[in-house]
Amino acid sequence: MKLPPIIISSCHTGSSPAPGVGIARSIKAGYPDSILIGKDQSAFSTGLHSPYFDDVWLTRPWGDIDLDKHLNQINDRLEETSGYFIPGSDFEARWLSKHNIPSVLSPSLEAFKATVKPFPNVHEYLPSKAPEYLDLKTDPREIYNFAVSNGWRVWLKGPMMDARKVYNWPNLLATWDGLLKTWGRENFFLQKEITGLDVTVAFSAYKGKLLGAAFMEKRQMTDEGKCWSGEVNACPADLFEDINKFVEKLHWTGGGELEFVRDEQGQLWFIDLNYRFPAWIYGATLAGINLPGMLVEAATGIPHLKAEAESHQFTRLIIEVPVSNDMQLPAPPVIKSKRKGVGVHKLTSINPGGLPQLMQRISDENSKSEAKDKDQDTKHKKFEKLTSEELSSLSPIVQSISTTDSKMATPFRHYVEARARAPFELISTFAKKIQKIKFSPAYSIKTNPDPRLMKLALEYGFRAEGISANELLSAHKVGHQFENMVYNGPVPLNPNDLHGNKIHVVFADSIESLKRLCQLRPSPAAHIGVRLRPFESSSRFGIRLESFEDYQEVSKIIKEHLPEDVGFAVHQHHQSSSTGEDVWLSQTRAFLQQAKLLEDLTDKPIRIIDIGGGWTNESFIPFAVNALERLTDEICQTFPHADEIIIEPGKAICEQSQFLVSKVLEKRGKEFTYEVVSDACLAELPLAVDFGRSVYHMNKLGEISKLTTGVGRILGRICMEHDILANGILLPEKIEEDDLLIFSHAGAYESSMSYKFGNGESYERQN
């Protein structure tokens, strides 16, 4: 019995290859006389020149092809030849699933619908969990907090394709913007990264029966994280059984790939599901598991040649093949312009046939069909509801609007006393609870020298911590005593600036500074300490303490020059909002061991351990509640002779205390792509693009809504390209000139680093 022709689509082979060629090689291995037709939407799809294809079917790109007509073409070809079609892309398989063609060997529409990523109910099908995730259609601050709470070990993903690791807020926004441009208006989500080993299972199923599965461990990966070499073995029996139940429930037909991460405890975490064979499928065939062969055999009833395993390990090669005479290379590149240079045809990792456009067309069709049912619901989801605390914090502005008749002078900062007090109260209560050692919170003056906040610091028993003598003098003006102050910064302390006053502790940021401080008589502080650079980091701050020579140099200065009547202290600071709490804690434990070793080598007991963290306001509260007491115990055990722990929470204390209120000067654009010009700018909000914040819109009636993400922008008032206060925000259709835009978390560096700009005054006149 002769095997009917088989059409195999998605044949591009770049750094992130499509599976077409691998499927073809596998089928040829199982059926050497088979007739295979490579189908793709671009002549740049390099795999079409593969010798494993007997014929090529080249169509128009997905972006402009007539989908109905193309469906007829597929049907006609399959009917004419009684052949089969194995789609090599998820999107094509998804599109075809709606039309339920029996000779198309891919999953049903029901299978697609039941497994939409991030597939949070994966545990109902497979022995795995889905990592925590957040839908990005929400308040930007919520997105930022999600990333911070996961230490920026997060992935930005689309429900059908593409995943990018993001590292910080500007990177997240830029990556998201890039993905939006590629994929259109897709529902992206942010997902926690699971640390572990990649485990991938390819499988083949026919009408709900699992035909075979191959288990692959990646051994070499490309920079894009794509497999280049791997080891393939039979799927473990228990996992095979679970996948069997999975395909049975979904009545799966076709190839598939399940991607997991296995963590240190052995837990499988679901990462991705592909609705077709993976690109490495021929690696499984080399290992004796010919999954495409099994699929064709199940569909046709014609047995495939069973191959012996050649090797359980495979690697990819780059080889040159002759270009097909029927599909020759395009004309040479041309010089477009001096700025754009030569228009070279670049090899893309994404299929050149325009799969993103197919995805957009599928999404648009889905949206239209679902729009009627969800219209009302969608309107409500555009904007987040405010919490009662937010409403209460912003109510004075509402009252002002009603009394000033929109003549409110903007921009200005709105200080909320209750918000300002809350973290002071929290940490002060904690400090009082600690009995075994003196526990002192410190207020970082540079974060915001607003006298209202410095007075609260005094009221709640905080030490004042400065990076300059002027800061310490300003703290003294509001009542802080010099003997309670901490000096900690890159500027060497000049005791003359303190007018003979002695402070509690001064930290040296360098070897040179340590030598100088140890030589000062009388000592400017009761304690002299060293700020240690976070271990194995490239921070510009602190003294590096890693090599034997580093330890010898520092310990020699301390042993020989630290005055007898001066206590020894250590300090470390690194940003929890960049690293996440778990990394912050392990870095801090490493710091404690560094300090312990220094203590051992110098025989000088450490009296003060000062730790700083750069937490966000939202992340500091759980840290203080859940981790700080245990850390305090660890410090006391490591340093039984220590007198005091100082903690400097940084922006966590004050960032939430102020809002920046601005006014809309102009509205631009149409539909959902509005942007507005605000009367605030980077001078008032200097870190506008560095972290996520909530943005509120208030109309002239005082009605407030919290904005969610979108494709709009809030532009600043000055003539700088980078003066963008919010990027990727959904602005209300009814936003008007003179409405207010209110930015949260403007109470820390946003306040202390703000400056005057664009008001016609020179720097000298302002100062």
Added chain:
Amino acid sequence: MNDRINPAFLKKIESQQGQHLGLKSALDKFKSLSPTVISSHDSDCCRVGQKWFSGLSKVHNAISSLPSPWMKSTWEWGPLERPIHWCQIVKKTVLDCGTLSALTIESLAAVGQKSFSVQMVQMYSEDMVQDFEHMWRDEGGGYWTHQDLVYHECVAVINGNANHIKVWDPTVETFSDGSPTQGHDSIVAIKVIDHSNHFANFGHKVIWKGQHLDLNVWNVL
């Protein structure tokens, strides 16, 4: 020599054809090699060096739970004269596999973890072995090589409970458990050293990659 090779494996060696043909004579050559021990001058010069190393081990242990995933950033692998003292180690930039393994055992002891010396014989190409001999020309040349086989030192750590072990190779900072089973870079014989009778309750055997290994004798794989 024969009393140091697991008798059950003697037959296996003798019947080996091709790639393991030289193993018996290699083991005979390597019998004088024992796991590296770091010497101390019993004075401050070595005491301070050892204290720094132990302290630094604790620092690294706060960051990673692997046995010693940091030595390559401090020392490169290469030839080293013997004996080696603590006061020399702190000044060196290059250490050999035996010293890296001895340091790993010291590092794990500093954080309260038991570990064991591992000696092994690995296979490379003869050309590559000649390169090794050339690298070592000033430190004794090919005392640790034989044809296409080389002597290597690693560290065994307990994998879970009981007598299952994993073998950590500090020279490449990875576990040897997933290393090739034949050809280039494969392990052809292994000896796990335990003079503390830690595994006495298990018949002086450990289990590595599903194989039962007799302690303190060469096991041919």
